Amino acid sequence: MEAPVVLSGEGLTMRFGGIVAMAEVSFELRRGEILGIIGPNGAGKSTLLNIVTGIYRPSSGEVWLEGERLNGIPSHRIVSRGIARTFQSSRLFTDLSVLDNVIIGRHSRTRSGVFDAIFRRGRADRELAESAAIAEELLKGVSRDLFDQRHRAAGELPQADRRRLEIARALASEPKVLLLDEPSSGMDDADTDALMDDIRAICAARPELSMMIIEHDMRLVAALPHRVMVLDYGQKLADGPYEEIRRIPRVQEAYLGRKAAQHA
C-alpha cells in the first residue's frame, strides 16, 4: 500500500537524566495503516507515544503530522490536530458515567464555554445533546454491552470493558491517528479475541484511520498490524511485516525468544 504518510518521527531521542529511553528512532505511519510496536518492558514504547502526544518533549528529533511539525505543541492541541490515544494502565474518569467519559472525548470537537453554558443555554444544550448522541453511537459501535451500561460509573466496569471504553473515548475526538498502548493487557484470551474483532470493526468503519498499537500478545501482533516495529533499549531493531521481522535473529533473541521462553 502506498497511501500518503500521515504521521512520522525523525531521529527521536529522549533522555531522562542519564537514562536514554529513546535513541534516534524514526518511523512512518501511512493513512489507513496499522503499525504494531513490540519490544520488551522498558524498551521505550510508551515513551514514543508520550512524545507523539506531546506529554514528553523529545530531547531531539521531530514529529510531523500531515506536514505540520508537532514539537512544542501542548497535548490538548495535538488532540484537536487529530491524534488520540489510550493508556497502558487505563486512565478513565472513574467517578463519571460511561457516557460522560465518551462525551468528554468530544471536547476538542465542541466549542461551548462558560458564557454559552449560562446565557446561550439552547446552543450549549444542543451541542451537548449532539455529543451525547454521537457518544451513544460510538459506544454501540464498540460494544452493545458497553452501551447498555452507559449510565453506570466508569469505575464499576470490568477490565475488558474499561479498555473498550477508553478506545471509544479516544475515537470520540474523530482522530486521524489512534494510538493504543497495550490494549489487551489484563485480558484473557477470549477478551483479546473480542478486542481484535472490535479493532477490526473500528478500522472497517474508518478506512482512513491510522493506528499504532503497542502489544505484547503475539496473536494480536501476528493478525492485526500491516507492519511491525521492534524497539529494544530505546533503539529501533526492525521494521517490516510480521512475517519478516519474526525471522530476524536479533528480534527473536530480544523479544520473541524471551517472550516464548516466558510462555513455556
Next chain:
Amino acid sequence: MSTQSISTASAGAFSVSGLMIVVASELAGAAFLREFLLAEDWRYVVALLAAFGVALVVMQSVPAIERRIENAFAAQRRAATIVAVLLVFAFPFALGGNTYALHLCVIAQLYAVLALALNFQLGSANIPNFATGASYGIGAYASALLALNFGVSFWLALPAAAIVATLSGFLLGLPSMRTRDSYLALVTIAFGVVVHQLLNNLEFTGGPNGLVGIPVPELFGHSFASPLVIFGVQLPSQANFYYLSAVLVAISILFAGRLHNSRVGLAWNALRADDLAARCQGINTTWYKVLAFAVDAFLAGFAGTIYAFYVGYISPDNFTFLVSVTIMTMVIAGGMDNILGVIVGAFLLTLLPEKLRAFSDYRILFFGVTVIAFLMIRPQGIFPQRLRRYGGH
C-alpha cells in the same frame, strides 16, 4: 390490555405521590430551618441536630428512600422549583418578626453563594482554594469604595465589584499554570493573607478601621433600611436583604446547575479525575483551572457587595483566612459537587455556631472537628455527588 392500564394507573399514582414527596420534603426542610432559627434553648438545638443526624443515617442505611426522594425530585423538577420559590418567599412571614433570625438567614444565604462559588473549584475540579474569603472581601471593598468615593449606586456597584473580583480571581489563578495542586493551596493561602494585609495597611481602604457609612441601597424609591410591607404585612428591614440575597442564591444555583451540565462542568470533572487523561482529551487543563478561579471570584464578588451594603460597615477582619476555611468546611460537609448539599452545608455551618453560642470560643476547633468527622464518617458529604442524568435516566 389490562396490564397496560394498570401500568398507566400506577405511573399516575407515582407522579401524584412523587409530587407529595417533593412538597413534603420541602415543607419539612423549611419547618426544620424555622425551628432551628427560632430555637432559644441549646438543648432543643442539640435535639434538632440529632433528628437531622438520624434522618441522614436512615437515608444512608436505606438507600431506597434516598433514591425514591431523588427520583421524585427529578420527575417533578418544575413543581419542586415552584414550591421552593413559594417557600422562600413566604419564609420571613413565618419568623414572626424575629429580626435576628432574619439576619441569620441573610448571612447564611450569602455563605451559600460563597460555598456554591467555591464548589466550582473544590467540588467540580478539586482545586483547593483558600482565598474565597479574599475574593469576597475584594468584592465588598470594591463596591463600598465605588459607593463612598464616586457615589455609585448599589445596583451599578454590584456588577462592577463582581468584575473587579473576577479579574483578581484570574490573577490568583495564574500561578496554577505553573504550580501543582499542593503548592497551589499554599499560593491561595498566601493570596488571602496578602489581601488581608493590604486592606489592613492601605490608606484608601481605611486600614484596620475599614470603611463606614456605606449607603443603604434603594429600589424604586424604597429604601432597604425601611420595613418591607407585603400584602399588608410589615416585615423587618432585614427582609429587603433577605429577598435580595435569595435572588443571588437563585442566580448562583442557576449558574452552578448550568455549568455543571455543560461542556465546562464536564471538563472540570475530567481534570479532577485525571489531569493527564483530561489533557489527552483535548482539555486545556491550565485554562480550565484559571477559569474555575475566575468563576469562584465572580460569585464571591457579588456576595461581598451585598454584605457590604447590608451591614454598612466593613473591615479587614470580616475577610480573614478563617472565612475561607469556613467556606471550605461548608463545601466538604455539604457534599462536593452537589448544589443542594453545598447549600445545606452553608446553612448548617452558619447557624450552628450562632445557635451554640456557649461554645463560640471554640469556633475553629468546631470547624476542624466537623471536617475531620465528615472526612471519616461520610467522606462524600451530606448530599454526595451524583452521576449526570440524560433523558430521564
